[in-house]
Amino acid sequence: MDKFYHSVRLDEELCMGCINCIKRCPTQAIRVRNGKAQINSKFCIDCGECIRVCPHHAKHATYDKLEAMKQYEYTVALPPPSLYSQFNNLDDVNIVLNALLMMGFDDVFEVSAAAELVSEATREYLSENPDKLPAISTACPSVVRLIRVRFPNLIPNLLPLIPPVEVAAILAARKAMEKTGLERDKIGIIFISPCPSKVTYVKSPLGTEHSEVDKVFAIKDLYPQLLPCMKAVGDDPPEIGTSGKIGVSWGRSGGEASGLFTEDYLAADGIENVIRVLEDMEDQKFTNLKFVELSACNGGCVGGVLTVENPYVAEVKLKRLRKYMPVARNHMHAEAEELVKWTKAVQYEPVFNLGETMMESFARLNQVERLLKKLPGLDCGSCGAPTCKALAEDIVRGEAVESDCVYFLRDNVHKLSEEVSRLAAGIVEGDRDSYEKFKVMTKYIERISDEMTQLDRKEGRKRNDGKRID
Amino acid sequence: MTDMITFHYRISPDDFTRAGEASSDVKSKLKKMGVTPEAVRKVAIAMYEGEINMVIHAHGGEITVNITPDRIEMILADVGPGIPDIGLAMQAGYSTAPDAVRSLGFGAGMGLPNMKKYSDEMEIDTVIGKGTTICMVVYI
Numbered sequence: 001m002d003k004f005y006h007s008v009r010l011d012e013e014l015c016m017g018c019i020n021c022i023k024r025c026p027t028q029a030i031r032v033r034n035g036k037a038q039i040n041s042k043f044c045i046d047c048g049e050c051i052r053v054c055p056h057h058a059k060h061a062t063y064d065k066l067e068a069m070k071q072y073e074y075t076v077a078l079p080p081p082s083l084y085s086q087f088n089n090l091d092d093v094n095i096v097l098n099a100l101l102m103m104g105f106d107d108v109f110e111v112s113a114a115a116e117l118v119s120e121a122t123r124e125y126l127s128e129n130p131d132k133l134p135a136i137s138t139a140c141p142s143v144v145r146l147i148r149v150r151f152p153n154l155i156p157n158l159l160p161l162i163p164p165v166e167v168a169a170i171l172a173a174r175k176a177m178e179k180t181g182l183e184r185d186k187i188g189i190i191f192i193s194p195c196p197s198k199v200t201y202v203k204s205p206l207g208t209e210h211s212e213v214d215k216v217f218a219i220k221d222l223y224p225q226l227l228p229c230m231k232a233v234g235d236d237p238p239e240i241g242t243s244g245k246i247g248v249s250w251g252r253s254g255g256e257a258s259g260l261f262t263e264d265y266l267a268a269d270g271i272e273n274v275i276r277v278l279e280d281m282e283d284q285k286f287t288n289l290k291f292v293e294l295s296a297c298n299g300g301c302v303g304g305v306l307t308v309e310n311p312y313v314a315e316v317k318l319k320r321l322r323k324y325m326p327v328a329r330n331h332m333h334a335e336a337e338e339l340v341k342w343t344k345a346v347q348y349e350p351v352f353n354l355g356e357t358m359m360e361s362f363a364r365l366n367q368v369e370r371l372l373k374k375l376p377g378l379d380c381g382s383c384g385a386p387t388c389k390a391l392a393e394d395i396v397r398g399e400a401v402e403s404d405c406v407y408f409l410r411d412n413v414h415k416l417s418e419e420v421s422r423l424a425a426g427i428v429e430g431d432r433d434s435y436e437k438f439k440v441m442t443k444y445i446e447r448i449s450d451e452m453t454q455l456d457r458k459e460g461r462k463r464n465d466g467k468r469i470d
Numbered sequence: 471m472t473d474m475i476t477f478h479y480r481i482s483p484d485d486f487t488r489a490g491e492a493s494s495d496v497k498s499k500l501k502k503m504g505v506t507p508e509a510v511r512k513v514a515i516a517m518y519e520g521e522i523n524m525v526i527h528a529h530g531g532e533i534t535v536n537i538t539p540d541r542i543e544m545i546l547a548d549v550g551p552g553i554p555d556i557g558l559a560m561q562a563g564y565s566t567a568p569d570a571v572r573s574l575g576f577g578a579g580m581g582l583p584n585m586k587k588y589s590d591e592m593e594i595d596t597v598i599g600k601g602t603t604i605c606m607v608v609y610i
Contacts, residue, residue, distance in 0.1 A: 350504060353503070354502045361503040
């Protein structure tokens with residue numbers, strides 16, 4: 001599998017070439033070229049910010065359609081705790097779990113149940129590895145991807161435990177095979193995801209060779225089908241839920257840390273805030289911290305781009321739901337103890353380097369600095385890059401040209417026009433070189449025309465069939 | 471090809487919110503150059519400590535960073551009060567930071583010791599009443 005696989009994609013038909021996404025992408029992975037956005041797969045961390053901000057809905061996440069259930073003889077749903085936060089007045093997770101069975105799943109395995117095992121393994125890791133603290137949570141795949149490409153110094157701080165969804169998938173698959181006697185490929189382990197980041201994790205996991213999750217559905221796809229089933233289940237469903245407060249809390253920011261029984265933790269949510277925290281951690285600005293919980297989405301998983309509820313409302317609902325639950329209902333056992341550990345270390349991927357070698361990068365950094373002195377420094381985004389610096393870097397990488405900058409282009413046109421006026425004046429005065437001047441002038445006029453066409457093309461990305469979009 | 475790139479940063483006096491901007495910019499440039507993560511870490515920490523010191527003790531100043539393919543040199547120059555006793559200032563935990571600064575979480579007395587710890591070479595040139603210039607080098 002491609003190590004830079006992505007579930008966030010672009011629909012070129014819908015893309016208007018506006019600059020909303022390039023300005024908001026936290027890793028500057030998007031450029032607008034030839035009037036359409038392009039995602040650089042090496043820089044993208046699948047956080048889904050571009051999906052959130054695109055006014056034309058041109059960005060979307062790929063995931064499986066509900067019909068995929070039919071491919072299997074036996075299916076197990078893996079509902080995440082963020083799913084429970086989507087419903088009004090829910091006071092019993094068993095309503096959701098039984099509704100999933102009614103929808104057609106043969107069994108359910110709560111991700112929150114596996115989360116309680118990961119919490120226990122984390123507590124043990126923190127006490128046994130004081131030299132590796134603070135440990136950074138590895139539950140949010142976008143955060144792990146971000147650290148892998150941008151914060152190499154923090155890779156040793158990553159908590160080397162697989163995320164709860166994977167623990168749930170492994171245990172659910174084993175249980176299903178034992179219960180049904182079916183071959184593994186006849187069983188579908190299906191995760192109901194709040195975000196595209198976890199879809200990417202399943203296709204291209206970090207910390208393990210491959211994922212046991214077979215298909216990933218989006219909460220927002222399942223939601224309309226689940227609601228009528230929940231009504232049909234009624235208020236007094238059979239008890240099949242197996243998780244407590246610790247597991248269910250994982251759905252919101254700070255929830256994972258709350259299960260570690262320490263006050264020495266930091267929890268940050270929202271990708272921009274996460275980057276600030278990582279920058280400060282790199283500079284060793286925090287002392288005496290044991291655990292750092294970072295979620296790319298605002299509010300944590302409840303804020304995932306594939307959910308339906310406002311993240312802050314969802315957080316309140318999750319808190320209310322926890323009220324009558326026991327603290328924890330799952331405890332570490334020998335089978336889980338082995339499988340929660342990473343089997344493959346995360347490696348640094350220096351994708352932001354300007355060149356292949358340090359000498360090449362050094363020379364290119366020099367060129368970037370020289371270009372920055374020429375560019376206007378307005379970070380207007382009209383060139384299709386988020387900042388002048390990003391454009392300068394694209395130019396030295398050979399992915400853009402100076403005339404992509406509209407100000408640069410306009411200055412050029414202005415200089416050429418002045419030259420044409422000067423030559424025309426010479427011809428009118430009838431000096432000896434009039435014919436030569438006329439030929440040069442014609443060439444200049446052609447260049448002006450070319451550059452005006454380029455400008456028109458840039459402007460054209462804001463238009464559609466002559467109509468202005470914004 | 472030029473074999474050195476130079477960057478200049480003006481450090482504003484008494485503005486804690488902006489302290490760290492220069493070291494953060496250098497850090498990002500070094501990462502794009504493909505400098506080893508360990509060297510980037512050393513530069514980032516040493517320079518950040520220096521920046522904070524300039525804000526707390528010296529009413530700002532100027533930082534010059536010279537990058538060559540084998541070393542990063544950081545020259546931190548200020549026209550502050552100078553360091554009366556370098557030996558004492560280099561002791562971990564010793565600080566002359568005022569209470570107001572300590573209440574912000576700074577002034578733990580680890581500035582100079584950390585600068586020394588994370589740089590491969592460090593020279594301090596200080597004159598009481600005139601200012602201090604610190605030159606730190608990290609090898610790549």
